[in-house]
Each structure stands twice: as structure tokens, then as C-alpha cells.
Amino acid sequence: MKTLVSIFLVGFLLISLNSCDETRQVLNTGSRVELNGSYNVTQLNGTTVNNNQTINFNGLGKTVSGNAGCNTYNASFTIETYQLTIGDVALTRKSCPDMKAENDFLAALDKVTSYQKTDGTLNLLDANNTIVIKAAAAN
Numbered sequence: 001m002k003t004l005v006s007i008f009l010v011g012f013l014l015i016s017l018n019s020c021d022e023t024r025q026v027l028n029t030g031s032r033v034e035l036n037g038s039y040n041v042t043q044l045n046g047t048t049v050n051n052n053q054t055i056n057f058n059g060l061g062k063t064v065s066g067n068a069g070c071n072t073y074n075a076s077f078t079i080e081t082y083q084l085t086i087g088d089v090a091l092t093r094k095s096c097p098d099m100k101a102e103n104d105f106l107a108a109l110d111k112v113t114s115y116q117k118t119d120g121t122l123n124l125l126d127a128n129n130t131i132v133i134k135a136a137a138a139n
Contacts, residue, residue, distance in 0.1 A: 035059055035079075035115065038066075039122050039135035044108050046131070051101040055122070055135055068105050070096035084115050084124070108132040 036059035041049060054066035057077070064086060065074035071094050076087040086109060096102070111126040112133065120137040 034117060035084075035122070038138040040138050041105065041133060041135045043134035044104050044132070049101065051105070053101070053105050054138070055124075055133070069102035070094055070099065071102060073106070082114060084112055086110070086112050105133075 035057040037057060039055045039057075041051070041053035041055065043049060044053075051069040052067055053069050055064060056066045057064050062076055062078065063074060064077050065072065067073075068091065071092040073089050073091045075089045078085045078087075089106060089109065091106075109124075109132075112124040113127045114125045114129070116123040116125065122133075122135045122137070123131045124133040124135075126132050
């Protein structure tokens with residue numbers, strides 16, 4: 001009888017762990033699909049900007065790309081239980097007269113740990129839940 005109960009408990013635990021993993025995978029996939037799209041950056045660290053900076057999330061390819069202000073960029077991203085991690089950014093190397101806006105954008109992008117998306121607005125937040133990048137859905 002003890003053996004039967006032990007087998008039942010082990011089976012139950014394995015099913016539970018597998019179900020949790022499947023649920024996590026569904027949530028992560030749903031989050032990637034939710035981010036999918038193109039956005040125009042409107043604020044960096046609380047300051048309104050108009051530097052033609054863009055963010056394009058490809059949820060299926062797990063990539064983010066766009067215009068950093070002068071150069072184009074791309075990186076991979078992952079979502080693990082609501083935590084957004086943007087990988088190392090690859091960047092073209094054009095020389096532009098004013099690189100401050102681009103450097104500010106890349107520094108903000110490097111701080112991103114999560115996101116909020118509501119009514120066509122994408123907020124990328126840092127570890128303190130402060131909005132570091134605000135962007136509007138592109139038409």
C-alpha cells in the first residue's frame with residue numbers, strides 16, 4: 001500500500017511540475033506575441049524625445065531591432081515569467097554629428113527588465129519599475 005501511495009505521489013508531482021512548465025511556456029509565448037509590433041519612441045527617462053528612434057519586436061523570432069537615432073540596431077530578447085531581457089545589441093557604426101540621443105537610448109535599452117503595454121503604448125521599465133522608454137505603436 002505504501003508503495004502504491006509513493007508511486008501516486010511521484011506521478012502527481014511529475015504531472016504538476018510538467019503542468020507548471022507548460023503554463024510558464026504559454027505565458028512567455030503570449031508575452032512575446034503581445035510585444036510583437038513596431039513602436040516610435042516618445043520618451044526616454046521621462047523626457048519627451050523626437051529622435052526618430054524606433055523599436056520593432058518580432059515575437060516569433062525573439063528579436064528586437066530598430067533605429068537608435070543614427071544607427072540601426074538589433075538584439076535578441078527573452079521573456080521568462082514576465083521578466084524581459086534584451087541581449088547584446090549589434091549596431092551599425094555610422095558617424096553622426098550628435099550621438100548623445102543615440103547613446104541615451106542605448107543606455108536606457110540596456111536597463112530594461114520588464115514591460116507594460118496598454119492602448120497602443122509600450123512602456124519599458126527598469127529594475128525599479130521606472131519607465132525608461134515610452135513608445136507609441138507605429139501606424
